[in-house]
Amino acid sequence: MDDLDLPTAAPATIEEFRDRLTEITDGLPRRLRQCADHIAANIDRIAVSTVAELAAGADVPPSAVMRFCQILGYSGFSEMQKLFREAYAPGFPDYSTRLKNLKDGGAGSPSALLAEFIEAGRLSLEALAKSADETALAQAVSVLAGADMVHVIGLRRAFPVATYLAYVFEKMSVPAMLHDGVGKLDHRHALRAGDAVLAITFAPYSEETIALAQDARDRGLPVVALTDRPTSPLARTADAILTVPEVDFGAFRSLSATIALAIALAVAVGSARG
Amino acid sequence: MDDLDLPTAAPATIEEFRDRLTEITDGLPRRLRQCADHIAANIDRIAVSTVAELAAGADVPPSAVMRFCQILGYSGFSEMQKLFREAYAPGFPDYSTRLKNLKDGGAGSPSALLAEFIEAGRLSLEALAKSADETALAQAVSVLAGADMVHVIGLRRAFPVATYLAYVFEKMSVPAMLHDGVGKLDHRHALRAGDAVLAITFAPYSEETIALAQDARDRGLPVVALTDRPTSPLARTADAILTVPEVDFGAFRSLSATIALAIALAVAVGSARG
DNA sequence: GTGGTTTTGGAATATTTATTCCATTTCCAC
DNA sequence: GTGGAAATGGAATAAATATTCCAAAACCAC
Structure with a gap:
C-alpha cells in the first residue's frame, strides 16, 4: 500500500514548481494533463483562484485539480496556493501607489509625464520579454561575431541606440565603426569584405540607414536589422531581423x-x- | 432608518478605491481607521488575503474589517476582494515565465543576457518611480524652460542620453545645442548669458562634462545635473540635481x-x- | 452623572470552498 | 472480448471563511 511513486517533496519555490511542472507534464493521463497545461499557462493566477475556477478553466472536474495538486506532492490545493500567495509581491508593493502619486501632480505636470514614461518603458520591456525571437537573436549574434568589423548605423531617434552600441563594442574590444552622418560625409566606402552592418531604424525609416544596408547587401556583406516591424524596409536586405x-x-x-x-x-x- | 450616509457607489477601479480611501480616512473612528491605514499600506495584498489575516494585521477584530468594507460601499469583503483579484495581472501574465525560459538558454547565452538586461531595466524603472524627487524635477523644468538656449552635454555612456535629449528638444522646437566633443572642439564659448546647461554624467565622471558645468557656473548660468548620486561632483555646481x-x-x-x-x-x- | 448615540468585540450562523470517497468508465495487455 | 489496473466524475463531507447580530462598552452633549 506504499506510495512509492512520488518520493520527491513538493516544490517549495516557484522556480522548482515550474521545473517540476515541465518535468512531469509528459506521461500524465488526459485530464491531469489538461490541469498541468492550464496551470502552466495561468501560473500567475493561482494565488487568486479557487479550485472551481481553475477546474473550469482547464475543463475538468474539481477533483481532477485536487489529484493534480497531490501528484505534485502537496497535501491539497490550499497548500499549493499558499506558496503562490506568499511569493506574491514582485516589485509591486509600493510601485503602483507611487506611480499614482506622481500622476496626481496633474496631467501634463513633470511628475505625471515621468510616470507615463516609466510606465511606457516598463510595458515595452515586458512586451519584449514576451515577443523576443531567440532564434533571430542567436543568428544575429553569430553573424556579427564572425565579422571583421561591425558597422553601426542608426539616425534620428535610433541614434542614441547606435551610440550606445558603439560604446559597448568599444568597451568589449569589438572593432566597430559608428556611421553618424556628421558633416554629411558618406562612409560607405569603409565597408570591406568580411565586415557586417548593424542597421537600426524605426518608422518613418531613415533613408540613409536603408541605403547603407542595401549597399552592404549589394556587396555581399551580411546585414543585421534592429527595427520595429517585420514589414520594415530593412526586412528585405537583412540576414537577421x-x-x-x-x-x-x-x-x-x-x-x-x-x-x-x-x-x-x-x-x-x-x-x-x- | 434610511442610510443616507453613503449615497456614493462602491469604487469600481483600483484608482477610485485609492481616492476613496484617502478621502474618508480622516473622520473615521479608531478601529475603522486602523483598517483604512493597514489596507492602504497593503493594498497589493488584498487579493490574496482573508478577512482574518487583514484583521490580524490591522489589529482589529474581523467584524471591524467587514464594517469597513461596507462603509466603502461594498456588500462585504468578498465583493471588494473581487475587484483586486480581477485587476491582478499587471503585465505579469506570462512575463516571468518567459523570462525564466529565456534564462534557460544557459548562462551567457544571448537570450539569458537579454533576460538580464530586461530585468535590470525594469528594476531601474521601478526604483526611479520610488525615488524620483518631484521638487527637483519641477525646479529643473523651470530652470530650463526659462533659458534662451539649452546646452546639453553628456559623454561616453551618458552620450546616448544626451543625443536623445537633443532629438527631443529639436522635435519640440526648444533651442538646444549638443556638445558632443567631435574633433575635440571645445564649444564653451557658445555659452551666453540667458542660457542654461544640462549636464549628464555617471561615475567615473567625465572631466569635460564637469568642466563645462563649472564654466557655466562661473559665468552665472544655471546648471541642471542628471547624475547617479547626490555626492556626484556635479552636485556642487548644479542648481537642480x-x-x-x-x-x-x-x-x-x-x-x-x-x-x-x-x-x-x-x-x-x-x-x-x- | 444621565440619556442617547456611536462604536466595538465576539459568538452564532451562513456561505463558500476544499477535500474525500467510491461507483462507473476507460484503457490496455492478453 | 475478458480481466485487471488506472483514471474519472460527481455526490457527500469537512473545513475554512465570510457575514450578521446583538449585548456591552465608550463616547458625548447637556
Whole structure:
C-alpha cells in the first residue's frame, strides 16, 4: 500500500514548481494533463483562484485539480496556493501607489509625464520579454561575431541606440565603426569584405540607414536589422531581423526595450569573440 | 432608518478605491481607521488575503474589517476582494515565465543576457518611480524652460542620453545645442548669458562634462545635473540635481531609467515653453 | 452623572470552498 | 472480448471563511 511513486517533496519555490511542472507534464493521463497545461499557462493566477475556477478553466472536474495538486506532492490545493500567495509581491508593493502619486501632480505636470514614461518603458520591456525571437537573436549574434568589423548605423531617434552600441563594442574590444552622418560625409566606402552592418531604424525609416544596408547587401556583406516591424524596409536586405515592440507615449518612444535588446546583442557578440 | 450616509457607489477601479480611501480616512473612528491605514499600506495584498489575516494585521477584530468594507460601499469583503483579484495581472501574465525560459538558454547565452538586461531595466524603472524627487524635477523644468538656449552635454555612456535629449528638444522646437566633443572642439564659448546647461554624467565622471558645468557656473548660468548620486561632483555646481538609480548588469547599465527621466524632463520643458 | 448615540468585540450562523470517497468508465495487455 | 489496473466524475463531507447580530462598552452633549 506504499506510495512509492512520488518520493520527491513538493516544490517549495516557484522556480522548482515550474521545473517540476515541465518535468512531469509528459506521461500524465488526459485530464491531469489538461490541469498541468492550464496551470502552466495561468501560473500567475493561482494565488487568486479557487479550485472551481481553475477546474473550469482547464475543463475538468474539481477533483481532477485536487489529484493534480497531490501528484505534485502537496497535501491539497490550499497548500499549493499558499506558496503562490506568499511569493506574491514582485516589485509591486509600493510601485503602483507611487506611480499614482506622481500622476496626481496633474496631467501634463513633470511628475505625471515621468510616470507615463516609466510606465511606457516598463510595458515595452515586458512586451519584449514576451515577443523576443531567440532564434533571430542567436543568428544575429553569430553573424556579427564572425565579422571583421561591425558597422553601426542608426539616425534620428535610433541614434542614441547606435551610440550606445558603439560604446559597448568599444568597451568589449569589438572593432566597430559608428556611421553618424556628421558633416554629411558618406562612409560607405569603409565597408570591406568580411565586415557586417548593424542597421537600426524605426518608422518613418531613415533613408540613409536603408541605403547603407542595401549597399552592404549589394556587396555581399551580411546585414543585421534592429527595427520595429517585420514589414520594415530593412526586412528585405537583412540576414537577421530583430523586431522590438516599443510603447509610445505621446510623440516619443521610450527606447527601453530597444536598448535592452541592443546591449544584450552587443555583449553576446563581445563574448562570442572571446 | 434610511442610510443616507453613503449615497456614493462602491469604487469600481483600483484608482477610485485609492481616492476613496484617502478621502474618508480622516473622520473615521479608531478601529475603522486602523483598517483604512493597514489596507492602504497593503493594498497589493488584498487579493490574496482573508478577512482574518487583514484583521490580524490591522489589529482589529474581523467584524471591524467587514464594517469597513461596507462603509466603502461594498456588500462585504468578498465583493471588494473581487475587484483586486480581477485587476491582478499587471503585465505579469506570462512575463516571468518567459523570462525564466529565456534564462534557460544557459548562462551567457544571448537570450539569458537579454533576460538580464530586461530585468535590470525594469528594476531601474521601478526604483526611479520610488525615488524620483518631484521638487527637483519641477525646479529643473523651470530652470530650463526659462533659458534662451539649452546646452546639453553628456559623454561616453551618458552620450546616448544626451543625443536623445537633443532629438527631443529639436522635435519640440526648444533651442538646444549638443556638445558632443567631435574633433575635440571645445564649444564653451557658445555659452551666453540667458542660457542654461544640462549636464549628464555617471561615475567615473567625465572631466569635460564637469568642466563645462563649472564654466557655466562661473559665468552665472544655471546648471541642471542628471547624475547617479547626490555626492556626484556635479552636485556642487548644479542648481537642480536629478539623481537616477540605475541597476547595472555586468559592466553595463540599462539606461532605461535615465532615459525615462530625461525624456520626461525634455517634454515638460517643451510644453512649459508653450 | 444621565440619556442617547456611536462604536466595538465576539459568538452564532451562513456561505463558500476544499477535500474525500467510491461507483462507473476507460484503457490496455492478453 | 475478458480481466485487471488506472483514471474519472460527481455526490457527500469537512473545513475554512465570510457575514450578521446583538449585548456591552465608550463616547458625548447637556
